[in-house]
Amino acid sequence: MRLLSVHAVLAVSIPFLGFAPGPLAVPEDTRSVHDSIASKLVDIGLREGEAYSMLQELTSTAGHRLSGSHGAAVAVELTKQMMISRGFDNVHLEHVMVPHWVRGPVEEAEILASRGRTAVPLSVCALGGSIATPEEGVTAEVIEVKSFEELQRLGRAAEGKVVFFNRPMDPGKLNTFESYGGAVDQRSRGAIEAAKVGGVAAIVRSMTLTLDDVPHTGQMNYADTVRKIPAAAVSTLGAQKLSKILSREKNVRVRLKLTCETLPDVPSANVVGEITGSEKPNEIIVVGGHLDSWDKGTGAHDDGAGCVQAIEVLSLIKKSGLRPRRTIRAVMFMNEENGLRGARAYPHAAERAGETHIAAIESDRGGFAPHGVSVHADSLVLEKVRRWISLFHKLGAGQIERGPSGADISQLVQRGVPGFALIVDTQRYFDYHHSDHDTIDKVHPRELEMGAIVEAFLCYLISEEGL
Amino acid sequence: MRLLSVHAVLAVSIPFLGFAPGPLAVPEDTRSVHDSIASKLVDIGLREGEAYSMLQELTSTAGHRLSGSHGAAVAVELTKQMMISRGFDNVHLEHVMVPHWVRGPVEEAEILASRGRTAVPLSVCALGGSIATPEEGVTAEVIEVKSFEELQRLGRAAEGKVVFFNRPMDPGKLNTFESYGGAVDQRSRGAIEAAKVGGVAAIVRSMTLTLDDVPHTGQMNYADTVRKIPAAAVSTLGAQKLSKILSREKNVRVRLKLTCETLPDVPSANVVGEITGSEKPNEIIVVGGHLDSWDKGTGAHDDGAGCVQAIEVLSLIKKSGLRPRRTIRAVMFMNEENGLRGARAYPHAAERAGETHIAAIESDRGGFAPHGVSVHADSLVLEKVRRWISLFHKLGAGQIERGPSGADISQLVQRGVPGFALIVDTQRYFDYHHSDHDTIDKVHPRELEMGAIVEAFLCYLISEEGL
Numbered sequence: 015m016r017l018l019s020v021h022a023v024l025a026v027s028i029p030f031l032g033f034a035p036g037p038l039a040v041p042e043d044t045r046s047v048h049d050s051i052a053s054k055l056v057d058i059g060l061r062e063g064e065a066y067s068m069l070q071e072l073t074s075t076a077g078h079r080l081s082g083s084h085g086a087a088v089a090v091e092l093t094k095q096m097m098i099s100r101g102f103d104n105v106h107l108e109h110v111m112v113p114h115w116v117r118g119p120v121e122e123a124e125i126l127a128s129r130g131r132t133a134v135p136l137s138v139c140a141l142g143g144s145i146a147t148p149e150e151g152v153t154a155e156v157i158e159v160k161s162f163e164e165l166q167r168l169g170r171a172a173e174g175k176v177v178f179f180n181r182p183m184d185p186g187k188l189n190t191f192e193s194y195g196g197a198v199d200q201r202s203r204g205a206i207e208a209a210k211v212g213g214v215a216a217i218v219r220s221m222t223l224t225l226d227d228v229p230h231t232g233q234m235n236y237a238d239t240v241r242k243i244p245a246a247a248v249s250t251l252g253a254q255k256l257s258k259i260l261s262r263e264k265n266v267r268v269r270l271k272l273t274c275e276t277l278p279d280v281p282s283a284n285v286v287g288e289i290t291g292s293e294k295p296n297e298i299i300v301v302g303g304h305l306d307s308w309d310k311g312t313g314a315h316d317d318g319a320g321c322v323q324a325i326e327v328l329s330l331i332k333k334s335g336l337r338p339r340r341t342i343r344a345v346m347f348m349n350e351e352n353g354l355r356g357a358r359a360y361p362h363a364a365e366r367a368g369e370t371h372i373a374a375i376e377s378d379r380g381g382f383a384p385h386g387v388s389v390h391a392d393s394l395v396l397e398k399v400r401r402w403i404s405l406f407h408k409l410g411a412g413q414i415e416r417g418p419s420g421a422d423i424s425q426l427v428q429r430g431v432p433g434f435a436l437i438v439d440t441q442r443y444f445d446y447h448h449s450d451h452d453t454i455d456k457v458h459p460r461e462l463e464m465g466a467i468v469e470a471f472l473c474y475l476i477s478e479e480g481l
Numbered sequence: 482m483r484l485l486s487v488h489a490v491l492a493v494s495i496p497f498l499g500f501a502p503g504p505l506a507v508p509e510d511t512r513s514v515h516d517s518i519a520s521k522l523v524d525i526g527l528r529e530g531e532a533y534s535m536l537q538e539l540t541s542t543a544g545h546r547l548s549g550s551h552g553a554a555v556a557v558e559l560t561k562q563m564m565i566s567r568g569f570d571n572v573h574l575e576h577v578m579v580p581h582w583v584r585g586p587v588e589e590a591e592i593l594a595s596r597g598r599t600a601v602p603l604s605v606c607a608l609g610g611s612i613a614t615p616e617e618g619v620t621a622e623v624i625e626v627k628s629f630e631e632l633q634r635l636g637r638a639a640e641g642k643v644v645f646f647n648r649p650m651d652p653g654k655l656n657t658f659e660s661y662g663g664a665v666d667q668r669s670r671g672a673i674e675a676a677k678v679g680g681v682a683a684i685v686r687s688m689t690l691t692l693d694d695v696p697h698t699g700q701m702n703y704a705d706t707v708r709k710i711p712a713a714a715v716s717t718l719g720a721q722k723l724s725k726i727l728s729r730e731k732n733v734r735v736r737l738k739l740t741c742e743t744l745p746d747v748p749s750a751n752v753v754g755e756i757t758g759s760e761k762p763n764e765i766i767v768v769g770g771h772l773d774s775w776d777k778g779t780g781a782h783d784d785g786a787g788c789v790q791a792i793e794v795l796s797l798i799k800k801s802g803l804r805p806r807r808t809i810r811a812v813m814f815m816n817e818e819n820g821l822r823g824a825r826a827y828p829h830a831a832e833r834a835g836e837t838h839i840a841a842i843e844s845d846r847g848g849f850a851p852h853g854v855s856v857h858a859d860s861l862v863l864e865k866v867r868r869w870i871s872l873f874h875k876l877g878a879g880q881i882e883r884g885p886s887g888a889d890i891s892q893l894v895q896r897g898v899p900g901f902a903l904i905v906d907t908q909r910y911f912d913y914h915h916s917d918h919d920t921i922d923k924v925h926p927r928e929l930e931m932g933a934i935v936e937a938f939l940c941y942l943i944s945e946e947g948l
Contacts, residue, residue, distance in 0.1 A: 057653045186524045188877060188931070223927070383850070383906050385877070410655060410852070413879070439850050439906065441927045460690070460908040464655070 066459035082114030097287030107283035118273030151271035173212030304350030311452030319381030326466035338477035376420030381462035386413025391432035533926035549581030564754030574750035585740030618738035640679030771817030778919030786848030793933035843887030853880025858899035
């Protein structure tokens, strides 16, 4: 497009303020103070923000940050230094033991040759937590299923076979997390369900809406009562190829080889830093993300974004000259992806210190343009936050609604702390999630920064007005 | 992130419906019909939508579509065929003469060598409408200014010089169109203002918030009363280099060579197709974009996106089995970028036919995730459309606000027709706009399709309920 007139363009930014003010409405003079602070945060963030440069440093210096890895250890020190160099108060590590699963050097699969057809390689990767195959790999006939019900109906027909779970994420959902939620059972429980009927390995279609040749990893689980079998993700193109061959041939066999293993737990840490509240220092508002990632790509969106945004929140508040009444604390949680150890340890440290947590905010849906805030709390808290809708609307983030918060703050929410999650645009997330595609070039500097700005504004409002 | 529970994820999609219903509120049973139609459009669009495949075809078959170019002529025939093959009614061309400016094979610039420094090439491109330089190029000293006021203060000091306009787009605005609006005067009027003070050429910093080496073109203008001088855009990295050298050296000279020219007008056309209204066929709802583009990149976002979305709107309505009461008409307007000839011609054809236009909708802000609808109309129309906020909110597009519509429908709006524009996320648009970066790989299939779905729903609501 070109420009009709500057006047016309400026009119684009006139917000819709047509919400009827209810009994809880924010008084006009307070609203105008809040408004000017929101503008200041936008101005400083979009002009001088450091979320993207921090993310560049994190993803290039630490690389991937799977729990127990060298990258995770580097990331702990690096984010601690980022907090110290920005003058945060009380910067420290909270130690925690974490699982240590490693992928190993070999992960390969192929559809074995049959009459008139050469072998077809499949792009696969081990699912997180999987055992290795025997050294020679697993070679067996494949059966394809779309659901656990279908698998159970097959019963012993699956015995001795590789079970191929091929139900795609449903593209017909506006919210891609809904599509993910409708397919991810195959990844998380596929190996259990396959073993129950005598399967020897599980191959799961990658959790993505795109069609490409990159497999997406993610956590899988075993049950104590069922034999452990190896489990891998296959790219969506690979899934398509395999399914096509299965539809045309009988007794199709694959060979799968994985060399992953689980080593003993290793020490790691949550990284914590804060701006101590000027009036109520023992009332804490946590803002965080998880510092660990999967070992595919460099976890730029998942969840490097949420970590650097949390640091940026405190940084923006300091640069804006605000002195929050309550303590605003950035927490880089360790081990969200395959254990939640950091999330589980955090509340104990906080309880020992005699602190009261009044809110916990997480960004763990990627560093995309923020649309609003999901409120995981009592209805009265939701009502309170809704008072601020028109303020958030001006930040393009007026979607204030009841919903889940985040895995890292779930332990606080279970203890009654109001939980909040940044709602962002979801369309691109699963293109990258848990795969080699989750790298810094998929993050837009302004979208990432806007997320930090919205979180900073939420922290400030809660700090000043309580909940 | 990983998944806490399917239940929790599904809760993300619970919309906020806390808007107090006013006297104009939509009755509950009607709302539920509307809701189910919105769901159907989402379902069909996200599963079977063709907006992206049409855009692939348009950008690969026609390429760029600058008015008067071969690509523009190909695009006219191609989109006509797309409408015919989808069974639209009354598919036809409305002929119009358009300007024919061509870039020419040479556009180059360099900062000439000086003592201790070799020549520095600059990445430039002619601004649309510029005259050529003399064959040997323009070689002259450069002066840098940030505004027309600064230039006027310099007065005759600018005589005989190349004027370098280097005021960046302001990154501190949330809405990037606002940043654009605050800088684009340099491109549109720079050559006029430079010539007024005796300048021999204008070089304008590209209109983008990114720092890279790709120049962004766009329309420039001449005034009858002032000498015409050549005008080029320089990449933001080039602008930075030039500015740095100017800050360190005196009498810095550049050489600029452009071979662009304006040829005689050529025939072209708007492309029109519709679904004839079942009850009020002479009441027309226009939905459109502009088929022409600049000759950098392939105009995927600007405005291939808006064109294929308009075709997709009608296609979605047909696939959903809806029979709209009023006529819904897709229009591919020709020559938005450098003349608006198609936009100016369209209302005359419509008036001759005795039609009444009750609404005109344009998508021309890129094929990004839709946030809502800008309403360029009387307050009573705005009130009417606001009745539908909660419906649009479920599509992630609840931002219904007063604002500008679009250049192509401006002639209808001037005649009193309510105008609407799709509001989309603006953060990435100017990274690509009018440059070699505006290509299909920058468009996300689901974001593009969601824009078409929101437009289709708006067309349907207006068709059924009027305005």
